[in-house]
Amino acid sequence: MVEDITLFGIGASPGIAIGASYVLDRKRIKPVERKISASEVSEEIKAFRDAVRVSKKQLEDVKQGVADRRLAEHLHIIDTHLLILEDQLLVDDSIALIESDLINAEWALKRTLDKFRIVFDAIEDEYLRDRRSDIDSVGERLLRNLIGADQQSLAELERKSIVVAHDLSPADTMQMDKKRVIGFITDVGGRTAHTAILARSLGIPAVVGLESATALVREGMPVIIDGTSGIVILNPSQATFKEYLEKKQLYEYLEQELLSYRELAAETLDGHSITLRGNVELAEEVDLALREGAKGVGLYRTEFLFMNRERIPDEEEQYLAYREVVERMAPHPVTIRTLDVGGDKLVTDIDLSDEANPALGLRAIRFSLQEGKLFNTQLRAILRASAHGQVRILFPMITGLAEIRSCKNLLEEVKAELAAEGYAFDADIQIGIMIETPSAVLIAELLAQEVDFLSVGTNDLIQYCLAIDRGNEHVAYLYEPLHPAVLRALQMVCRAGQSAGIEVGICGEMAAEPLYALVLLGLGFDELSMNAPYLPRVKRIIRQARRSEALELVTELLQFGTAPEVASCLQKEMQQRFPGIFPVQQIRKAVTDS
Numbered sequence: 001m002v003e004d005i006t007l008f009g010i011g012a013s014p015g016i017a018i019g020a021s022y023v024l025d026r027k028r029i030k031p032v033e034r035k036i037s038a039s040e041v042s043e044e045i046k047a048f049r050d051a052v053r054v055s056k057k058q059l060e061d062v063k064q065g066v067a068d069r070r071l072a073e074h075l076h077i078i079d080t081h082l083l084i085l086e087d088q089l090l091v092d093d094s095i096a097l098i099e100s101d102l103i104n105a106e107w108a109l110k111r112t113l114d115k116f117r118i119v120f121d122a123i124e125d126e127y128l129r130d131r132r133s134d135i136d137s138v139g140e141r142l143l144r145n146l147i148g149a150d151q152q153s154l155a156e157l158e159r160k161s162i163v164v165a166h167d168l169s170p171a172d173t174m175q176m177d178k179k180r181v182i183g184f185i186t187d188v189g190g191r192t193a194h195t196a197i198l199a200r201s202l203g204i205p206a207v208v209g210l211e212s213a214t215a216l217v218r219e220g221m222p223v224i225i226d227g228t229s230g231i232v233i234l235n236p237s238q239a240t241f242k243e244y245l246e247k248k249q250l251y252e253y254l255e256q257e258l259l260s261y262r263e264l265a266a267e268t269l270d271g272h273s274i275t276l277r278g279n280v281e282l283a284e285e286v287d288l289a290l291r292e293g294a295k296g297v298g299l300y301r302t303e304f305l306f307m308n309r310e311r312i313p314d315e316e317e318q319y320l321a322y323r324e325v326v327e328r329m330a331p332h333p334v335t336i337r338t339l340d341v342g343g344d345k346l347v348t349d350i351d352l353s354d355e356a357n358p359a360l361g362l363r364a365i366r367f368s369l370q371e372g373k374l375f376n377t378q379l380r381a382i383l384r385a386s387a388h389g390q391v392r393i394l395f396p397m398i399t400g401l402a403e404i405r406s407c408k409n410l411l412e413e414v415k416a417e418l419a420a421e422g423y424a425f426d427a428d429i430q431i432g433i434m435i436e437t438p439s440a441v442l443i444a445e446l447l448a449q450e451v452d453f454l455s456v457g458t459n460d461l462i463q464y465c466l467a468i469d470r471g472n473e474h475v476a477y478l479y480e481p482l483h484p485a486v487l488r489a490l491q492m493v494c495r496a497g498q499s500a501g502i503e504v505g506i507c508g509e510m511a512a513e514p515l516y517a518l519v520l521l522g523l524g525f526d527e528l529s530m531n532a533p534y535l536p537r538v539k540r541i542i543r544q545a546r547r548s549e550a551l552e553l554v555t556e557l558l559q560f561g562t563a564p565e566v567a568s569c570l571q572k573e574m575q576q577r578f579p580g581i582f583p584v585q586q587i588r589k590a591v592t593d594s
């Protein structure tokens, strides 16, 4: 048997697992078309309804059986699946097809699911596209129940295993007992699918999107998975086994050590403090952010409240959602970003015209300023939520002073409206802007005079600064956070904030990369906001560094003319300072990723 068969996928949940495989038969069921006679219609509809009923019962059972407290906050996923089972489009359309086209229930379900898939596949946004997997899981469960196939359950797993499956539903993941499922790999899936999110919550290493794992892995085969790099090794040789055993030990030692950072202040050895905050999309993520030591929310992406639904949320619904985040995070501040749709983020009920260059089109603040009613509703909801804790408003993709002034005028109008209606709100609510465009960088000094804080969105800033589409894999190699132009842009923004005496933060993905922590500290950022699991990793670097050396490092890096030169100097410096944290291989990976 060939040794060391290496597969490359998407690292969905960090950590290393070494063990024998357990192949879960979750291959897509292939339904067959069968024409039925009119007299068989009621029988097929009954079979379909029975399958829906059984599926609901199974999901209810999964819900009841969830014992792990860390999963309690994710039970809404099962509720979403239960809701899908009640969805008119899925259930009624399938039944209508059985009646109108005289076809068997499985085929009718398949055609309805295909319709859903076409809609979801057209979506560019990764997060939204991954939501398709919820419909797929429900469809698969229904199909299995329709044809009477066995629902192999992970709850029955008897030995410690690495689960290998074509796909895993969130319900499968919730049934995982960490003592037995030590890791999992799947052919399909993305980093932001619920299954991946759950794996991260449970701390189970996982690699998804491997395409051919189920075709290559045999039951009981030895497997190594590295959920950080997305590498999977089948049938490892002695040498590989030993190498990964050491890596696993190092990883676990470092993780253990990380736990101790959660409660500690984000302060350098020479006494300089920096604020670490969490990025959230949903209220449920707030608890995790708090557990990982976030001192507030630095970016609440409200557009996720508008996605995955037919109608946009009204003022009351928005108010309740914002209020929940604010109350959960109290007494720390929550930075609520106004709607950032357009570009790669689409919302069903918002009709954006077909644009040749959506990233340069009607998106973010431009859209909100054009859609006065929608913007007014959101500002009302945010202001009302500000009565329940510390709220800051953040406007996305600002390019000039006129936009800020319009936003501020509208905000004043909304305040007057709410006051007249007797609503409570924070009249001195802090206003901030995202620095995501080169124009905002160039006039950062002027913009800083108008607001209470600046927050750099490096995901977009790098895209616009380097003219690299952030979602285009063909130019991904040019998407360089360490490009001298990006570093200079970040420096200009920090300086502008400092001379205006206001806080400057960063909430793009750059903030979450420990390799960049010293650079950002040295540039002068006051706040770093990131997804919760990265908070202790970044804090560890900050606590082991001196601000003075970070300043020296930045001065040194700014002398280089190309991103690879900056990267190679940075990796050397970081490896020297933190040899345990940045082994050579890992640094190479972070630099190539960037």
Ligand code: PEP
Pocket (backbone or CB within 6 Å): 299, 301, 340, 436, 456, 457, 458, 459, 460, 461, 507, 508, 509
């Ligand atoms: C950014 O652009 O860096 C950012 C934080 O916003 P988003 O990723 O939502 O565009």
Ligand code: MG
Pocket (backbone or CB within 6 Å): 436, 457, 459, 460
């Ligand atoms: Mg952005």
